[in-house]
Amino acid sequence: MVDCHYLEPTTVSEVCTLLAEHGDGAKVVAGGQSLALLLRNGLIQPSHLISIQHVTELEDITASEEGVKIGAKVTLNRLIGIDDAHPTLRALSDAIKAVADPQIRNFATLGGAICEAHPASDITVVLISLNATVKLASADGERVVPMRDFVTGAFATAAQPGELLTEVIVPSFDLTVAAAAHRRFVLRAGDYPVVGVGAFVSLNGAGQCQEARIVVGNCSGAPVHAQEAEARLKRNNIVGNNGVLAAASELAAAHVAPSSDPMASNEYKIDLVSVLTKEALTEAVALAIG
Amino acid sequence: MNVVGTSAKRIDGIEKVTGTAQFTTDIVLPRMIHAKLKRSPLAHAKILRIDTSEAEQMPGVRAVVTAADLPDVRLGILTLDEHLLAHDKTRLVGEPVAAVAADTPEIARAACEQIEVEYEELPSLFDPEEAIKLDPPVVLHEEYEEYEKLLELAEMDERPPNLWQAYRIRHGDIDAAFKKVEDEGGHIIENRYATGYVHTACMEPHGAVAQWSSDGTLTLWAGGQSPYIARDGLAKALDLSPSKVRVIIPFVGGAFGGKLTVKEGAIAASLARKARRPVKIILTRAEDLSATAARTPFIFDVKDAVTQDGILIGRKVTSILWGGGYSGEGILKPIFSTHLYPGSYRLAALWVDSYGVYTNRVSGGALRGYGCAESAWAVETQMDIIARKCDIDAVELRINNLLTEGERTAITMPAHAFSAHECLTKCADAIEWETPSEPLDPPWYRGKGIALGNKYSFAPTASSTELKVHEDASCELRTSAVDLGQGAYTILTQIVADEFGIEIDKVKLVTPDTAITPFDHVAGSSRQTFHTGNATRMACDDAKRQIRELAAPKLEAHPADLEVSGGHIFVKGSSKSIEVEDLFVVEMLAGKRPADVEILGKATWEVSASPHDPNTGQGEQPMAYMGHGAQAAEVEVNVETGQVRVRKFVSAIDVGKAMNPQGVEMQNYGGGCMGIGIALHEDMCFDTSGQMTNASLMDYKIPSIVEMPLNEYMESIIVEVPHEHGPYGAKGAGEIVVVPTSPAIGNAIYDAIGVRIWDQPLTPEKVVKAWKEKKASGNGSES
Known part of the structure; x- marks a missing residue:
């Protein structure tokens, strides 16, 4: 049982006012799927729970030139198949299909999943690989933070007390030359993965890699950018070039320094990083060349 | 009526899928309070001091117990080596050392945190191959030789001090077998295997509700596999005569061997006695997984x-x-x-x-x-x-x-x-x-x-059942067999229906309650269909014998010439018959009663073993x-x-x-x-x-x-x-x-x-x- 005040504002500005008022002791609850576990395990002890259940302005998905904006309160199940309307979200939709189960995905929200900042989160990994940003609102105004800077460690984010994550922006990219893909390995369906990898590549007309992002989840507190591996790909011909993808995958594996946990040793996680990076890159390249 | 051998619908199906089936956790009694356990954080330690005074002062706390409140008896299946609450030592992480009953589970948990236990940590032993040595680094049970034991170990020159079981098989000439394959070019194949740590992890965690009545009788509801093993364990732990203990087994959400004893129930009972209130204990999932018996390697x-x-x-x-x-x-x-x-x-x-x-x-x-x-x-x-x-x-x-x-x-x-x-x-x-x-x-x-x-x-093992026949020719089977989800109740119902030639819905089951239902060993060892099934058939036979004897004068026939089926008693080879109802007489104000005595079949099926x-x-x-x-x-x-x-x-x-x-x-x-x-x-x-x-x-x-x-x-x-x-x-x-x-x-x-x-x-x-x-x-x- 949790002993705290439960508030139900209806607009973002009301939420921000309440957050400013109650300071550090206030926590925002959307679907409650991550928060309830943190509460039960005593990891957070809020004085006020601010429910954003009735804040409908956070439920939109809109596209513009700049990219696709997803309201923080959009449930995970709504994002499955969202790539039909917004093809750049294919990797995100794919990743979310494997998150937990339909009951949980019906309640869990995108914003909640990001703010939990679970070290193994597939959603975080994919969003970083897509170069996504998040918008934070507070009584003082708004700011936009890149996803790669937002998650700062295990269950830790750059959000300041008083700030509400309102929106995720996935930037546009040219689907004819670029693509993202995600791979994960789980011990049981619906679990957090032992390791997850998100990959994004874009090609020039000659099949050379213009841009590459390789993001590894659950090998550190926050997702890890495998920079050496990304560098190995850039300006190289990566179409039909298994050798360079394998080399990059090895570099990604060499880059991470996971710690063992009861479910997997660090050696095994490193093996998986190599296998999954290769698979994710192979799929991303195949999609990029159409 | 051939009901045995058909896929009759589970008789507990509707209750379970509609959520009306009563499990232990559903039981709520007037004035009932809730128990939580204080568990050892150390794998091996001497208990120097337990201070419960702060916990006892907390508002809402009704009783606190430690080993000092309990009879100094060791419990166990065959080697009695374990106290209900750690006595002077704890030998594993999670061993209960004290228990609190309070108005809510939350208060009880908070009170457990206020209990101060001073330990002297001892070196721990986790490796079984170290443990089995004649000179092990750690001895867990220094007083093992004094424990009461109901089984004999294989003889050995010297018992390794951490050993609790030794068994040998010596069949045939083993040396000759290995020599033969060496001489004749066969194969000697030698390997080491290990199994892992597995938990039953039943959907329903361990739990119990305990209530004392004013005559000093304890009633315990618990999801267990055997009401009689539970009853005797409770009697032993609390120093009671078994007749002073009544165990009722509601529906059980899985057991798989993990609910043979009801340790938590005995602790709840000791709290209930002290608090003079009914006490419920339901383990959390973490307690259930980490501190109840597992399939160890x-x-x-x-x-x-x-x-x-x-x-x-x-x-x-x-x-x-x-x-x-x-x-x-x-x-x-x-x-x-x-x-x-x-x-x-x-x-x-x-x-x-x-x-x-x-x-x-x-x-x-x-x-x-x-x-x-x-x-x-x-x-x-x-x-x-x-x-x-x-x-x-x-x-x-x-x-x-x-x-x-x-x-x-x-x-x-x-x-x-x-x-x-x-x-x-x-x-x-x-x-x-x-x-x-x-x-x-x-x-x-x-x-x-x-x-x-x-x-x-x-x-050796035994099952007894009783079968009562009612005036509407329906049958009531009284059994201490437990349906853990395996379908025992459905199968026993099918047997009765088959034996009496009646529809399944004319069979009622009276489920495990040691005040009513007769002895049945345990819902374990894949024994319920075999043993309770036999006892049920025999009790049906006994009831049918009584019916034939009651019907014989009415039908002017010898009992051996009668047949009971479908609510009728027939004379074999003739069209003469009466209904079971005809064996009952009307009693003023009381409806119908059997003409003679109750029609109550009973039987015990036993299998001995050397x-x-x-x-x-x-x-x-x-x-x-x-x-x-x-x-x-x-x-x-x-x-x-x-x-x-x-x-x-x-x-x-x-x-x-x-x-x-x-x-x-x-x-x-x-x-x-x-x-x-x-x-x-x-x-x-x-x-x-x-x-x-x-x-x-x-x-x-x-x-x-x-x-x-x-x-x-x-x-x-x-x-x-x-x-x-x-x-x-x-x-x-x-x-x-x-x-x-x-x-x-x-x-x-x-x-x-x-x-x-x-x-x-x-x-x-x-x-x-x-x-x-x-x-x-x-x-x-x-x-």
Whole structure:
């Protein structure tokens, strides 16, 4: 049982006012799927729970030139198949299909999943690989933070007390030359993965890699950018070039320094990083060349 | 009316799917309060001082108990080595040292945190091979010799101080067997196997509600497997006469061996006595997983003597059961596990040394198969290795070594209703054993594996039932058999309906309540259909005899010439009949009563057994019956990630007579799923201080439905070879369904990628490691 005040504002500005008022002791609850576990395990002890259940302005998905904006309160199940309307979200939709189960995905929200900042989160990994940003609102105004800077460690984010994550922006990219893909390995369906990898590549007309992002989840507190591996790909011909993808995958594996946990040793996680990076890159390249 | 043998609907089905079935947690009594336990954070420590004063002062706290409030008695199944609350020492993390009852569970938990316990930490012992030494680094039970023991260990020159079980089998000339294969060019095949830490992890956690009445009688509601084992345990723990204890078993949300005793119930009872209020205790999932009995590991060293043409002529096994702080319900596992060493095979010589030791881990308990599923892992992997070594097909090799009907096994069990051959061949046909798996593209590989299994049901044992006949010809069966989900209530109802020729809805069950229902040993060891089924038939016969005697004068016939069916009593060979109702007379103000006395049939079914000599493992008949089954798996293995997918799974079990074929099918499917979990996924992990590190269902990996083969690839085969003593020929089905699963899957992994993993569970990480080692060594052959 949790002993705290439960508030139900209806607009973002009301939420921000309440957050400013109650300071550090206030926590925002959307679907409650991550928060309830943190509460039960005593990891957070809020004085006020601010429910954003009735804040409908956070439920939109809109596209513009700049990219696709997803309201923080959009449930995970709504994002499955969202790539039909917004093809750049294919990797995100794919990743979310494997998150937990339909009951949980019906309640869990995108914003909640990001703010939990679970070290193994597939959603975080994919969003970083897509170069996504998040918008934070507070009584003082708004700011936009890149996803790669937002998650700062295990269950830790750059959000300041008083700030509400309102929106995720996935930037546009040219689907004819670029693509993202995600791979994960789980011990049981619906679990957090032992390791997850998100990959994004874009090609020039000659099949050379213009841009590459390789993001590894659950090998550190926050997702890890495998920079050496990304560098190995850039300006190289990566179409039909298994050798360079394998080399990059090895570099990604060499880059991470996971710690063992009861479910997997660090050696095994490193093996998986190599296998999954290769698979994710192979799929991303195949999609990029159409 | 042939109701037995049909897939009658489960009589508890509607209640369970609509949520109206009452489980222990649903019981709410007036003035009831809630209990929580204060548990030891240390694996091995002396308790110097317990200060409960602050907890007692907290508002809402109604009672606090420690060992000082309880009778100083040690409890146990056969070696009485455990106090209800830690007495002077704690021997595992999570051992209860105190308990609080309060107005709410939250207050009780907060009060537990206010109890101060001063410990002197002692060195811990976690390694069973260290524990079994004559001079171990740590001794857990210094006073072991003084404990009350109800079983005899094998003789030894000197007992290792942490040993609580020793059992030997000495059958045939073992040295001659090994010499023969050495001289004649056969094979000696020697390997070490281990099983993992597995928890029953029932949907319903352990719990109980205790209430005292003013005459000093304790009533306890608990999800248990045996009301009488629970009653006697409570009486012993609380120093009461068993007649002062009433145990009622509501619906049980799974047990699998984990609910043989009701320790938490006894603690709740002690709190209820002190608080003078009813007390409920329901363990949290974390407590249930980390601090109730688990299927703790075995280590098996198996050495086989095999002739060149693949005949097993000698087997030597040394095994250690990795016990915990107390011998617990696992006390007989070092004995029962040995039944699988001969299993279904003819063995001229068998030499076994089987031990159980204390360590500072969770205590060993029962889990579906009671040692047999564990030893099958060693023995049936060994059979696969032998087949490959001798270059004989694995099914053929097994068949060549099988006993025949009427022979005795190396542990002197008569091979009766011997269906191993039929189970094996039907299973092989279903998995298309002769056809190799279709290859996949690397890194995926496919392979098939098969294994045989047995499960013996223990004896001596007994079941009693009573059967009351009402004026509307409906029947009421009073039984202490427990339906744990296995379908016992439905099967017993079917038997009564069948015996009386009435519809199933004219049969009522009075379920376990020691104030009303007669003795039944336990819902365990796959015994309920066999033993309670027999007792039920006999009680029906007794009631029908009474009916015939009451009807005889009315029908002017001899009782022996009468037949009872469908609510009528017929004179055989004539059209004369009366109704059961005619045996009742109208009583003013009281409706109808039986003309004579109550029509109340009663019966006891008993199976005796000769005690086996713990030094030789030889005797007359050690068990009630011997069950058979075979399972086969086709797996897909990814050598890069180590993932193993069970593509196809076949389970063929002999139940003698399928009382309810759909029920048997469900045992096959459910057992298969549980067996796959044990083989590939489930593993309790501990840190170096003995603390379980994955005590949640998020981290303890019970597989989900996604990890199971698709419906059409999961096949149940029912074999029916009737047993002369089984009711309608039936044998139990509850445990055999998990016995061959692990070796079938392990053998399939070998078939797919040519590696053996010797210790369960066969996790992806171990697969990758074994595959890398095989690559590094450049060959996959095994010895």
